[in-house]
Amino acid sequence: MRRTGIIMGRFIYGNGNTKVEIEDRALAHLQQVIGSKLRRNECFFFTWRDDVSIGDGRRSVWIHQNADLVFKFHGHRSPQLNRDWLEALTAVANSGSGLYLTPEPAPRSRSSQDPTPLPDQADAVGLD
Numbered sequence: 734m735r736r737t738g739i740i741m742g743r744f745i746y747g748n749g750n751t752k753v754e755i756e757d758r759a760l761a762h763l764q765q766v767i768g769s770k771l772r773r774n775e776c777f778f779f780t781w782r783d784d785v786s787i788g789d790g791r792r793s794v795w796i797h798q799n800a801d802l803v804f805k806f807h808g809h810r811s812p813q814l815n816r817d818w819l820e821a822l823t824a825v826a827n828s829g830s831g832l833y834l835t836p837e838p839a840p841r842s843r844s845s846q847d848p849t850p851l852p853d854q855a856d857a858v859g860l861d
Contacts, residue, residue, distance in 0.1 A: 744781075745803035746794045753781050753792070758812040759834055764804045765814060766822045766832065771798060778831030793831070817841065 742760040745752040755763065763779075770777060780793040796802070817838040826832035 740808045742804065742806040742808075745805060747801055749803075751792070751794060754784070755781075755834070757806050757808050759837070760804055760806060761812050762814060762818050762822055762837075763832070763834065765819055766826055767796060767802065769823065770826055770832075771796070774798060777826055779826075780831060780833045796832070815840070 740757045741754045742757045743752050744755055744760060744763065767779070776795065776797040778793045779796050780791060783790045783792055794800075815837060817840075818835075821835055821838060822832065825835055
């Protein structure tokens with residue numbers, strides 16, 4: 734699905750009745766953060782704003798080890814992950830309010846970037 738040139742994937746929770754469209758790049762970052770927390774057996778809320786077409790409200794789901802989660806990407810390529818965004822999302826997820834999508838931070842200057850490459854989604858390890 735495309736919305737004004739942006740490739741949109743889907744986050745699907747539970748039996749499939751709860752889903753939200755999220756841009757593929759953002760979805761990849763959310764997948765990493767959620768996966769990292771679940772590997773540490775941490776439960777948390779994930780909240781997003783519903784589209785105007787379904788009421789423009791807010792929805793939260795409880796993420797836990799037994800939850801059925803599907804990350805459906807529209808594109809076939811794994812995007813390059815931004816370590817600063819992963820760290821920002823992880824900090825939000827560790828807060829009392831739980832995880833919600835934050836804007837991607839601006840890239841740091843070349844001289845201050847971490848020289849360690851980020852892992853591909855297939856072999857990613859959690860942020861600790």
